[in-house]
Structure formats: structure tokens, C-alpha cells
Amino acid sequence: MAPSAFHQSSAGSAIAPVLDGREICAPVFDPGSFRDRDGRVFVQGGGVFRLISKEALLDWRALRETTFFRRSVERGELIATSEAEGLAEVVIGGAWGGVLQHAKVSFISYPYEWSFGMLRDAALLQLDLLGAALEEGLNLKDGSAYNVQWRGAKPVFIDILSFQRFDGRPFWPGYRQFCQMFLNPLMVQAWRSIAFQPLLRGSLEGITPRQCRRMLSTRDLLRRGVLTHVVLHSQLEGMTGSGLRVDGPRQGPQAIQHNVRGLQRIVRGLEWRPGRSAWSDYAQSNSYSGDDHAAKRRFVEEVASARRRHLVFDLGSNTGEYARLAADHADLVVAMDADAVAVDRMYQDLVKSGVANVQPLVFDLADPSPGLGWRNRERRPLEERGRPDLVLSLAVLHHLVLGRNLPLVEVLDWFAGLTQELVIEFVNLDDPMVRLMLANRRDRDPDYTLEQFEKLVQERFRVVRRLTLPSGTRTLFHVVTPKR
Incomplete structure (x- = not known):
């Protein structure tokens, strides 16, 4: 698929x-x-x-x-x-x-860009569909996480050809793939707090049973399902016919159903309790005053409500406050942040509130998902998956330039190539958050001044509106690319 x-x-x-x-x-x-x-x-x-x-x-x-x-x-x-x-x-x-x-899916994402809750819900969807298919004489021939995509915060199974008429074999051919791409990644993050995203990006085949066993502790080996799905599975690794086999009197679909129900119980029981992260409480701990926050919301609301957009990117979205604001005036908002805790919190809130047109992703702008797979074309980089009508880049530029040492010129070039309309926030060097970031450093990009930023922006965009927030340390710009 x-x-x-x-x-x-x-x-x-x-x-x-x-x-x-x-x-x-x-x-x-x-x-x-x-x-x-x-x-x-x-x-x-x-x-x-x-x-x-x-x-x-x-x-x-x-x-x-x-x-x-x-x-x-x-x-x-x-x-x-x-x-x-x-x-x-x-x-x-x-x-x-x-x-x-x-039917079309508006924006394509990959499992190494999903949060823990997203991967777990995608796994449960696949198991639910498999169980329903077995009841009507069909089976799933694979168990790939790439068979699932998202419509906002709702998973949708897209690989129709995965379903095939039951051929009499009392096992699920996709079992090994399901373990490597769903179960094992969820286990190592739930129990060992090992982020699965870099592991899945590093191997499109997922985490093998042997790799998973080595990541788990001795105590973890006593948990439900580990003996069957990790320990014994790792011993059988490399053997042919690695579908979910069951010996005994059960035959046909009933054998697979029995094990599907077991996998469902295990997956539902997996929880990730990461606590706080660097940015998950940012909305409460940032340097914004109440007046700054209100002025910023009004600015973004005025831009977002000017016309309806098909696709909006909110880069550095944190827990999604501004993504939700833009979603009132867009078909889809893709909300990206490098902090997996913040993204998972956003995802859970979107599910509870029923917001249907915000799609959260774990995405590091300084280390973006590249082209992967055969000839680097099976999985595509961000720019090849959709061109946003509007990009929000709020309180993220200083993290890229001062925190990650990216050249300001190149960051602005990237924005200019990505979209025709941008809302971007410049945070001055005397802002409390920036002073804290630079407390133990002397080096910084010499272009990182408000004057030079405006000059570089005007070389690439036309400034529609500019607003300095009441604190005086942050300035918002609404810019568009000149018509050619």
C-alpha cells in the first residue's frame, strides 16, 4: 500500500x-x-x-x-x-x-510522526476490523501501520486490498508485521519510556521481537502477553510462516479471533505516563502577559477568519490552542510539534472534544521526516505531501535559530518555499524566555535582530500587517509572497 x-x-x-x-x-x-x-x-x-x-x-x-x-x-x-x-x-x-x-485523504502522515495515543488507536482500529472481517469470512493478509491514515484525529483504514477471502489457514498472516509496527513500539514506550518515533523512522519494518526483548526489563517479561508475543516470537524469528499460529482443537477463523481478542486486551491496557515535558506546560509557564496573549489571539483570529483555507500548518503547535482557532476557518489544520508529550495531550483533547479537522503530529522542524524507503520515494518529506494555504509559526523561530543553530536566512527561505501566506512571531533577545535560552551561551546568529529579520522578510514576502505585543519583546507579522 x-x-x-x-x-x-x-x-x-x-x-x-x-x-x-x-x-x-x-x-x-x-x-x-x-x-x-x-x-x-x-x-x-x-x-x-x-x-x-x-x-x-x-x-x-x-x-x-x-x-x-x-x-x-x-x-x-x-x-x-x-x-x-x-x-x-x-x-x-x-x-x-x-x-x-x-475517497481521498487530505494529508498523509506516517507512524513515526504519530503520538503514543495515535499509534494505539490505529492498532485497535486494525484489530477491530480484523475481528469483524473474520466473522464474515475474510482475513487481513498484513498488519502494517501504513495501512492507517488520519482524518483529523480519527484513524481510517485505507488498504482495501489487505482484505482477502479466508483461505482456511488457522493463523493471521499479518501477525508478525502487527507486532513489529504496533505492539512492540507501544510496549517499549509504555514500559520503558523509549520513544518509538525514531525507531520506526530508522526502520520501516518496525521493531523486531528480538529488539523488543532486549529493550524490556526482567520485570517486563512477566507482563501480560510478553511471553507469547515477544519472548517466544523472538525465538521463532527468522523462521518461515510467522503468522499467528495456534495449536489445539480450534480451527479456522475462531483460532484467529481468540488471539485477536487477546491482542486487543493487551493494547488497550498499554498506557504511557510521561508526566511533564519541557513544553507540555508551556501555555501556563511562558512569558506572555494576559494582554500579550489576548492581542496574539486577536491577530491570529483576524488572519485565519479572513477567508477559508483548505490546508493550514501550525508549526510548533504545542497543545494546539492556535490550531483549534484556525480550524474554525479551515478544512484541515495539521498541528506539528517536536514534543511528543504535548502532541499526545493535544490528541487526547481533540478526541474528547470531537474536533474533526485538526491532525496532530510529532514533528521536529529542525530534523524533519525525510524521503524514505526504496529510492527514498516510498515515504515522502513534508513538502511533497501538501502545500498549505497558510502557515502559523508562533513562538518557534527563536527555538530554531537560537536553540538549534539554524541560519535565519535559510529558515525564512524554507518558509517562502513552503507557503504563500505566513503568520510568524519574532521574539526579541531581551525577552525572558530568550534570555533564559542564551544564559550559558555567547554565540548566536548575527542576523537575529528585529531590524535584520524585517529586512530579510521583506526580501521574500510582502508584509500585510505587523503588531508588537504589549510587552514590547514579541512582534507578529502577517506576510504573503508577492504575486509573480
Whole structure:
């Protein structure tokens, strides 16, 4: 499955088909859609489609007739899908059996950008769908975390071809993959406070049973499920047929259901209690006065409400105050912060409040997610996954330039290449938070002055509005790129 194709096209080529005498734009095949030999995702005419094999067409039609498919699509848990019969006549060739059309996902993210709660809820969604599929004669052939995407703070399963008719084997073929990409990462973070994000970014295959066992303590080995899913699994690592096998009298779907229920209990019982982090209490501990905070909210509200945007990025979002403000005037706000505690807190609050159009991500702007996988194209960098109509960069610039030693010029160049409209906050060197940051340092970027910042901004943008907050140490800028 290539989740990036559910949003936008990528480099590729194909012969332009002709329908009713009209040439159709050539399908653009997704560069990451090749691991499943039964299907190939492509973008054509603004729609997201998938060529499927003749065998997969039978599996799809069996899935389409199930009760759980219709129910899950209605609930937003499964991507809406239908056969694209008119297009199939001009696109199908060779061994392909049909063409499916999928609903779009507005923004693609990856498991190494999710918080603990997001990964856990994605795992539970996959297990719930597997259990429902088994009841109607279907199985899941894999257990990849990349089969799940997000609509705001709600997970949605996107890989329709994962479902196949039950073939009689009394095990789940995706068990090993599920453990490596869901269960093991959740265990090591819940019990050992080892962040899974760098581990999943370092290996797209996840955390192996052997690696997980080495990370767990002796006490952890006594916890529920560890003996079966980690210790014994690690001993079997490297052997063929690593699906979830069960010996004994149970046969068929009942054997898998028994173990799915066990995995559900384990995953639901995993909790991460990190306490406070450097930024999770920032809203209460920052240097803003009440007047500063009120003026800043008004400024952002006026910009956000000027017109409706399709996609907004809130960079350095903390727990999401300004992301929620922008969400009232946008189809989707992607709220990114490097602090996993703050992001997880934001996610839990979004779920409780029912906000449907804010998608939180654990994302370090100074160390962003790169292109990964085969030819560095299976998983895409941020800039290739969507261009925001508006970017909020509030109280983050000084962390990048003074805290992470990024050149101010390059940061502004990056912003200018990312968006056409930006709200950015400049924090002076005499601000209490900046003085604290520089307390034990003498070196800093010589460009980091308000005068030089304004000069560099004006070389790249047109300043629409400028506001110095009442404290006098922070200045907000609303800028747009000049029309060419």
C-alpha cells in the first residue's frame, strides 16, 4: 500500500487512455505502490484509483458484500471505495482485473510522526476490523501501520486490498508485521519510556521481537502477553510462516479471533505516563502577559477568519490552542510539534472534544521526516505531501535559530518555499524566555535582530500587517509572497 497516493500525484508515466473519443490525462502511478503485487495505486484526473489483479477483484467483491464493510465506511473507519467501471475499460491491461476508486485523504502522515495515543488507536482500529472481517469470512493478509491514515484525529483504514477471502489457514498472516509496527513500539514506550518515533523512522519494518526483548526489563517479561508475543516470537524469528499460529482443537477463523481478542486486551491496557515535558506546560509557564496573549489571539483570529483555507500548518503547535482557532476557518489544520508529550495531550483533547479537522503530529522542524524507503520515494518529506494555504509559526523561530543553530536566512527561505501566506512571531533577545535560552551561551546568529529579520522578510514576502505585543519583546507579522 502506498498511502502518499491518497493525496497527490508523483512522478510517473503511462500511456494516455482514450474514452468516448476524448484523451484522458495519463495515470500517474505512485512510486511507493509496488509491494502489494495485487494492486497499483495511481492518480488520474484528480481522483485516486487502484489497478487490481483478477484474484484481488474477487476479494474486493466479497468485501463489498459484507455488513461490516458498509458499516465501517459509514463510520469513517474504512476508506470509501467503489469500482471505476468506465475507467476500467480504457486502463486495464495485462493481468489486471479491475480498477477501484478510493475517497481521498487530505494529508498523509506516517507512524513515526504519530503520538503514543495515535499509534494505539490505529492498532485497535486494525484489530477491530480484523475481528469483524473474520466473522464474515475474510482475513487481513498484513498488519502494517501504513495501512492507517488520519482524518483529523480519527484513524481510517485505507488498504482495501489487505482484505482477502479466508483461505482456511488457522493463523493471521499479518501477525508478525502487527507486532513489529504496533505492539512492540507501544510496549517499549509504555514500559520503558523509549520513544518509538525514531525507531520506526530508522526502520520501516518496525521493531523486531528480538529488539523488543532486549529493550524490556526482567520485570517486563512477566507482563501480560510478553511471553507469547515477544519472548517466544523472538525465538521463532527468522523462521518461515510467522503468522499467528495456534495449536489445539480450534480451527479456522475462531483460532484467529481468540488471539485477536487477546491482542486487543493487551493494547488497550498499554498506557504511557510521561508526566511533564519541557513544553507540555508551556501555555501556563511562558512569558506572555494576559494582554500579550489576548492581542496574539486577536491577530491570529483576524488572519485565519479572513477567508477559508483548505490546508493550514501550525508549526510548533504545542497543545494546539492556535490550531483549534484556525480550524474554525479551515478544512484541515495539521498541528506539528517536536514534543511528543504535548502532541499526545493535544490528541487526547481533540478526541474528547470531537474536533474533526485538526491532525496532530510529532514533528521536529529542525530534523524533519525525510524521503524514505526504496529510492527514498516510498515515504515522502513534508513538502511533497501538501502545500498549505497558510502557515502559523508562533513562538518557534527563536527555538530554531537560537536553540538549534539554524541560519535565519535559510529558515525564512524554507518558509517562502513552503507557503504563500505566513503568520510568524519574532521574539526579541531581551525577552525572558530568550534570555533564559542564551544564559550559558555567547554565540548566536548575527542576523537575529528585529531590524535584520524585517529586512530579510521583506526580501521574500510582502508584509500585510505587523503588531508588537504589549510587552514590547514579541512582534507578529502577517506576510504573503508577492504575486509573480
